[in-house]
Amino acid sequence: MKKIFIITGEYSGDMHASNVAKHLLNIMPDIQIEAIGGENLKNLGIKLFSDHSKMSAMGLTPKIIWNHLTLGVNLIKYLKNEYKPDLVLLIDYGVFNLKMAKHLKKAGIKTNYYIPPQVWASRKWRIKTIKKYVDRVFCIFPFEKEMYESYGINTTYCGHPLISQIPPKADKKEFFQKHELDENKKLISVFPGSRVFELKNLMPIFIKAAKILKKMHPDLQIVFSQAPSITDEQYHKYFKNTDFKYIKGENQSLLSISDALILASGTVALEASLYNTPMIIAYKGPYLFYLIYLIVRCIKRVCLANIIADKDIVPEIIENSAKPDFIAYNIEKLIYDEEARSKQIEGLKSVKDLLSDKNSAFEVASEIKKELAYE
Numbered sequence: 485m486k487k488i489f490i491i492t493g494e495y496s497g498d499m500h501a502s503n504v505a506k507h508l509l510n511i512m513p514d515i516q517i518e519a520i521g522g523e524n525l526k527n528l529g530i531k532l533f534s535d536h537s538k539m540s541a542m543g544l545t546p547k548i549i550w551n552h553l554t555l556g557v558n559l560i561k562y563l564k565n566e567y568k569p570d571l572v573l574l575i576d577y578g579v580f581n582l583k584m585a586k587h588l589k590k591a592g593i594k595t596n597y598y599i600p601p602q603v604w605a606s607r608k609w610r611i612k613t614i615k616k617y618v619d620r621v622f623c624i625f626p627f628e629k630e631m632y633e634s635y636g637i638n639t640t641y642c643g644h645p646l647i648s649q650i651p652p653k654a655d656k657k658e659f660f661q662k663h664e665l666d667e668n669k670k671l672i673s674v675f676p677g678s679r680v681f682e683l684k685n686l687m688p689i690f691i692k693a694a695k696i697l698k699k700m701h702p703d704l705q706i707v708f709s710q711a712p713s714i715t716d717e718q719y720h721k722y723f724k725n726t727d728f729k730y731i732k733g734e735n736q737s738l739l740s741i742s743d744a745l746i747l748a749s750g751t752v753a754l755e756a757s758l759y760n761t762p763m764i765i766a767y768k769g770p771y772l773f774y775l776i777y778l779i780v781r782c783i784k785r786v787c788l789a790n791i792i793a794d795k796d797i798v799p800e801i802i803e804n805s806a807k808p809d810f811i812a813y814n815i816e817k818l819i820y821d822e823e824a825r826s827k828q829i830e831g832l833k834s835v836k837d838l839l840s841d842k843n844s845a846f847e848v849a850s851e852i853k854k855e856l857a858y859e
Contacts, residue, residue, distance in 0.1 A: 486512065486856050489569040490519040491559075491584060493577030494536055495713070496751075498522035500599060500645055500845065501575050505530060507849035512858050518567060520559070533559060552580055559584070564591045570856055573848075574618070575599055582610065585617035596855070598622040598642075598848050604631055604783065611635055620855070622848050625792065626838060640851055643842025646751070650758055654737035663707070663731060670819055671705045672697065673738040677748040678711035680718055685769050686748055687722045692808035693746065693766075694728060697815060704819070707731055709738050744818045746811060749786050753798065757789040757835045762818040762828045764799045768806040789835045797831035 488508065490501045502524035505517055509528070518531045526532055534555060563569060571594045574581040578601030588595045597618045603611045604627070611632070614621065620638045623629055624645065632639040660667045674694060676686045694706045710719045710732040723730060731738060739745065739756045745763035747753050756763050765787045785791045787798045799814050817824050 485514055485516055486571075486858055487516045487518075487567065487569040488571050488573060488852070489533075489563060489567060490517065490521065490525070490530075490573045490575060491577070491581055492519065492521045492525075492536070492575045493580050495522060497576040497599070498524045498536070501525055501573075502528055503645065503649070503845035504573070504575075504598065504848050507846045508852065511849060511853055512856075515858075518569075520555075533562060556580070556583060556587070560587045560591065563588070563593060569593060571596060571852065573598060573852070578610070582613050582617070585613070589617040594619050594855075596620045596622065596852065599624055599645075600628075600632075604628065611637075620851075622851065624844060626840070627792070627794075640847070641840070642847035642851070643840045643844040644754075645844040646754060646758060647836075647839055647841055648843040648845070650755060651736050653740040653759060656741040659734075659737050659741055663729065665705055665707070665729075669703050669705050670743040671707065671741065672744050672746065672815060672819070673742040674706065674708045674746045675711075675735070675738075675748060675752050676708065677750070678713045680714065681769075682748055683714065683718065683722070686767070686806075689766070689768060689806055689808055689811070690746060691722060691726060691728070693811040693815070695726070696808055696812040700812070700816065701819075705729075707738065707742075709735055711735075744815050746815060751788070754788040754792075754835075757798075757832045760829050760832045760836075762825055762832075764801060764811065764814045764818070766801040766806045766811050768803055789832060792835050792838055793831065795831070797828055797835070 492498045492501045498521045501519060501521055505525060505528055508515055508517065518533055519525050520534045521532055522536050572588055574585060574595060574597045576599045585595050595618050600614060600621050600623060601610055615635050615637050621632050622640050622642045623632060626641055629639050629641040657667060665671060674690050676683055676690050697704055698706060706728055708728055708730040710730050712733045736755065739761055740759040742761055745756055745761055747756065747763050747765055749765045749767050753765060783791060786800045786802060789798050790796055801811060801814065
């Protein structure tokens with residue numbers, strides 16, 4: 485019986501892991517899988533060594549560092565002395581997983597990495613760590629394969645998981661009725677991020693921009709998206725003196741039926757690209773963090789659509805430029821300037837064409853089966 489252990493560090497990694505695990509269990513029926521994960525893996529009946537309760541917190545407090553350290557030590561002991569897997573699959577969560585890769589290599593345990601750290605975006609020196617300690621990389625962007633292989637790393641492009649996982653466009657009429665929106669009016673949706681510190685930096689700016697837009701165009705409808713990771717208390721306090729709607733946990737529906745989007749970057753921008761929904765990226769953080777970012781970044785673009793296409797499709801309004809009136813101006817242009825709107829939509833269509841239609845999770849499972857010489 486072959487044994488696999490999967491290490492994830494947050495909800496998205498658990499979701500991707502569960503999709504890979506489903507295919508592994510289907511094509512290798514007697515395989516044994518254990519993991520660090522969450523509800524998605526647990527619901528498959530996979531035994532969890534630990535959940536994410538001590539992993540997904542932000543920051544570098546002594547408690548967080550201690551939690552990661554003790555979990556890592558205990559995990560390596562377990563894998564080396566008890567479970568003895570044929571392969572460990574690391575998924576995302578670079579800081580912790582690269583540390584684990586080093587110790588797994590010392591223990592002589594084969595290690596693969598699915599959704600590796602985005603070394604092409606910042607801290608490119610981490611690719612040397614991957615080369616030294618990871619046996620194989622499953623990358624999700626086509627341009628990553630050439631980069632990893634140029635360093636002599638065994639790399640397989642398996643396609644982006646969103647391609648097979650993203651749901652179809654929502655029924656606009658049904659969605660508008662559900663949330664008491666007017667089908668005859670344009671809809672702008674605002675995604676201020678999924679972390680508390682992002683709300684703190686972005687929400688006041690985005691609300692001011694929304695007020696400017698409403699003042700100039702009273703018929704516009706503006707809705708804010710509340711990420712599932714943000715509590716009602718953390719979110720609703722920003723709306724005390726406004727009448728804007730906010731909708732929780734329906735990201736894809738909003739992305740697919742909106743006329744334009746204000747986004748705080750991240751994977752949500754790629755999702756919007758796959759729906760061909762016009763958008764802008766706006767982001768502002770503590771200035772010290774921005775200076776550090778300027779030092780460690782490897783590319784000048786922020787939006788995944790722009791990075792994949794290697795051209796400027798989506799406006800990126802970053803740091804000092806992220807002012808309410810400038811955000812409002814750029815959204816107004818996407819709504820009312822047909823030439824600008826059409827040009828961006830055509831650009832977004834090209835992004836999907838550049839990504840393959842592979843089922844990413846199935847590709848990973850199939851390659852692991854070959855690697856383990858499973859009959």
